[in-house]
Amino acid sequence: MIRACLWRAPLPTLRSQPPPSSSSFLPPHYLPRRRNSSRFLGSAMVSISPSSHLLFRQLFEKDSSTYTYLLADVTHPDKPAVLIDPVDKTVDRDLSVVRELGLKLVYAMNTHVHADHVTGTGLIKTKVPDVKSVISRASGAKADVLIEPGDKIAFGDLFLEARPTPGHTLGCVTYVTGDGPAQPYPRMAFTGDAVLIRGCGRTDFQGGSSEQLYESVHSQIFTLPKETLIYPAHDYKGFTVSTVGEEMLYNPRLTKDMDKFKDIMANLNLPYPKMIDVAVPSNMVCGFQDATSKA
Numbered sequence: 694m695i696r697a698c699l700w701r702a703p704l705p706t707l708r709s710q711p712p713p714s715s716s717s718f719l720p721p722h723y724l725p726r727r728r729n730s731s732r733f734l735g736s737a738m739v740s741i742s743p744s745s746h747l748l749f750r751q752l753f754e755k756d757s758s759t760y761t762y763l764l765a766d767v768t769h770p771d772k773p774a775v776l777i778d779p780v781d782k783t784v785d786r787d788l789s790v791v792r793e794l795g796l797k798l799v800y801a802m803n804t805h806v807h808a809d810h811v812t813g814t815g816l817i818k819t820k821v822p823d824v825k826s827v828i829s830r831a832s833g834a835k836a837d838v839l840i841e842p843g844d845k846i847a848f849g850d851l852f853l854e855a856r857p858t859p860g861h862t863l864g865c866v867t868y869v870t871g872d873g874p875a876q877p878y879p880r881m882a883f884t885g886d887a888v889l890i891r892g893c894g895r896t897d898f899q900g901g902s903s904e905q906l907y908e909s910v911h912s913q914i915f916t917l918p919k920e921t922l923i924y925p926a927h928d929y930k931g932f933t934v935s936t937v938g939e940e941m942l943y944n945p946r947l948t949k950d951m952d953k954f955k956d957i958m959a960n961l962n963l964p965y966p967k968m969i970d971v972a973v974p975s976n977m978v979c980g981f982q983d984a985t986s987k988a
């Protein structure tokens with residue numbers, strides 16, 4: 694029996710936080726081992742992960758430089774799994790991994806309405822009809838599950854907490870692994886485009902606001918423990934993972950004060966994403982309108 698449900702809990706309010714007072718963060722392999730660590734071993738089927746319950750894979754789509762994340766509770770008999778930010782072009786690859794590892798995909802989740810690629814959630818639902826699509830209610834998009842700030846998305850004994858991180862778009866959410874027994878340590882934050890490694894999402898369309906992004910990141914992400922792993926939706930330079938502590942010290946945009954940050958963001962001068970006119974309408978229905986032609 695799969696336990697996959699939502700529940701709601703209060704979150705910290707959006708407000709600015711003081712800058713970091715120390716650099717006491719370390720990558721996970723230097724951190725003291727905690728909960729279940731003695732039982733954690735990688736195997737041919739289970740990639741190295743920070744929890745004995747968690748199977749974790751970082752997958753890449755090269756045309757849009759998008760990361761898709763696969764998480765599963767492999768100690769649960771059904772091995773329930775979630776995909777975060779799947780891309781339509783790589784759905785078959787991702788579903789192959791799910792199948793080969795004997796997982797049961799429960800949720801296909803989006804951090805936000807993407808502008809640079811079509812989400813894979815619509816196509817996944819045509820191929821695995823029991824899967825539920827997930828996006829924030831604040832995004833204005835259609836999905837099976839519309840999450841609110843503080844909602845928890847459970848798969849087996851693991852869960853993800855939804856933290857609102859608007860600013861790149863109105864409905865951006867960061868999914869953070871739980872804090873508690875059986876949950877991965879360090880925690881993992883799937884930041885979408887709110888925090889990129891040594892960067893952040895642009896704020897010049899889809900209800901973006903540099904002021905709101907700064908507030909979101911400082912109140913909802915930089916308040917997490919410094920060792921929390923940051924997994925973004927994109928990387929354009931070859932980075933794969935960072936930590937909250939690293940970004941609080943070295944992010945060239947988000948370490949600045951608000952005025953400087955706004956100035957940087959107003960002068961990025963990035964061209965619009967090539968696929969924006971196709972991607973946004975499709976992603977407002979979680980990729981469902983294209984599903985039949987690609988199934």
Ligand SMILES: N[C@@H](CCC(=O)N[C@@H](CSS)C(=O)NCC(=O)O)C(=O)O
Pocket residue numbers: 757807808809886892893894895896927961963964965966967968
């Ligand atoms: N060239 C790409 C789009 C690149 C881009 O604009 N990326 C976005 C995230 S996807 S909307 C972004 O926020 N970038 C921030 C940055 O500093 O690069 C394309 O044409 O698709």
